[in-house]
Amino acid sequence: MxxxxxxxxxxxxxxxxxxxxxxxxxxxxxxxxxxxxxxxxxxxxxxxxxxxxxxxxxxxxxxxxxxxxxxxxxxxxxxxxxxxxxxxxxxxxxxxxxxxxxxxxxxxxxxxxxxxxxxxxxxxxxxxxxxxEGQREALRRPLDLQMEITAIVARGGSFGDLLSGWQQRTEEPVAVFDRLGRVMARSSAFPSILLAPLSERLAGREAPRLGEQLLLSATELVADPDGTSAGVEETVEVFPFAGNDTVRGFCVRIPTGQETAELAAPALRSLLALEFERVWFLDESARRKRAERFARLLTFTEPGSARTFLRSIGIDSGPLRGVSIEARNETHAEVLIDDLAVVLAAPFIRHRHRIVECLATVDPRQALADYGLDVPTGIGTRGAPEHSARSIRQATLALETSRRAGTPIEYVDGASHEFLINAAPSEYLEAFSSAVLAPIENSRGGEALLNTLHTWLLERRSVEATAERMGVHRHTVRNRMQRIVQITGHDLDGIDAQTELWLALKVRGFRDSVGTSPKGP
Structure with missing residues (x-):
């Protein structure tokens, strides 16, 4: 430079x-x-x-x-x-x-x-x-600027004080947004007309990542219907600042082209990151209180006690849904508990090392997709507050599968077999189904035997109900079931055998409808 x-x-x-x-x-x-x-x-x-x-x-x-x-x-x-x-x-x-x-x-x-x-x-x-001598002077000026703005922070100045000090010394308007695109502070000369479009841009997936710089023209942000930039002609520079390897927020400058300001800009971003960490630690007591409330809610199993507790802390007793997330590291987990409290409208949230758990009041699937979360995520079922512990357990189970599947997994209440089928690798499921059903399928009248077995399981092992549903004589059903016992060597009265056959049929494509034939693998 x-x-x-x-x-x-x-x-x-x-x-x-x-x-x-x-x-x-x-x-x-x-x-x-x-x-x-x-x-x-x-x-x-x-x-x-x-x-x-x-x-x-x-x-x-x-x-x-x-x-x-x-x-x-x-x-x-x-x-x-x-x-x-x-x-x-x-x-x-x-x-x-x-x-x-x-x-x-x-x-x-x-x-x-x-x-x-x-x-x-x-x-x-x-x-x-x-x-x-001119070079020494040129190097001294950004060092002096760095020392002056550092002194603002050292004296306990806020985000606003730091930005005002920067603008006073460089004539550059500057603003700070958090990682969700919310305005945290701005200097007096920063155009207010830019705040809303910048917030929208930074809240989306177009926000720059660590090490990236985004240059925007005012025309892109606030163009009038006639194509003008509403009186704002500046170029806007957006640069993320970090905590460890995680974006904490965005520094937005309207640069004047002065080399002194350009050389001191990294120091400004570093001070913003330090100030953000200081503010975060000041709010640690609030995070600890949320975690304590979270743990207490999980102890309630009666509707009355759960709702009474929620009313005592001023929270609506609507349905909640457990979410369990494995962050990249503990710093990322700390960022997530702040972000997800807003994104998921989660009044109950905590983290234990890398695992972030929360009880969301909104549908977490779309909210997490919009947020752009790309780490293992498990989602429990939606239920009343007194069922929060069960939803968190379900989310934890789904997280285990999400780690292996590489995609968010949602626990399906009342259909564990569907959950297992969706979570397991397709190659494993195909081999499992073939191993269990091939002896029946390859025997004489194999298709009729599989249909009879599926209907018999649907009808809770009732020969009469199976015969009526299939339109055959009950002796036919008995004969077919006896053949299945002979072919497989299973005692169909045992729960293990029934579960194995039921899962294999589900993998093969049999569904709980009136028609019992599979629609496809």
């Missing part, structure tokens, strides 16, 4: 005592930063510059070739030279500056200084010294 060398410009170089420099042409470029000196005394292509150098020449390699002078000045301007110093005297091309060269400098608007060719060594040395 180029340093801001406002302490050493071409104009200040020309007025430095003892150098004997005279300004032949100034123009708009005299306030440019004067860079390191470079002497050019050869014909051919102009040497490549890094930008901002002061070019010194005696002109001996050009002489009175005005076309060559035109190319020389044009190439110097194009290469990014901050100015040109031509030496005059008996040992130079000219003793006085020709009008043609002055006209060419004016045409290119390149600052042109003249001096005695005999003093060129001293002039170049002085430029190098002044340039080094």
């Amino acid at each position: 180029a340093l801001e060398l406002t302490a050493f410009t071409v104009a200040k170089l020309a007025s430095t005592p003892g150098l004997g420099l005279t300004t032949a042409h100034g123009g708009a470029g005299v306030e440019r930063a004067a860079g390191v000196p470079i002497a050019v005394e050869r014909k051919g292509p102009f040497p490549r510059l890094h930008g901002g150098e002061m070019v010194l020449t005696s002109g001996l390699h050009i002489g009175e070739d005005w076309t060559a002078w035109k190319n020389f000045l044009s190439e110097a301007t194009g290469a990014g030279a901050s100015g040109l110093i031509i030496g005059l005297g008996a040992d130079a091309a000219f003793e006085r500056l020709p009008a043609q060269v002055l006209a060419l400098a004016s045409e290119n608007d390149l600052p042109l200084l003249t001096g005695d060719i005999a003093d060129f060594g001293r002039i170049a040395h002085t430029i190098a010294v002044l340039h080094a």
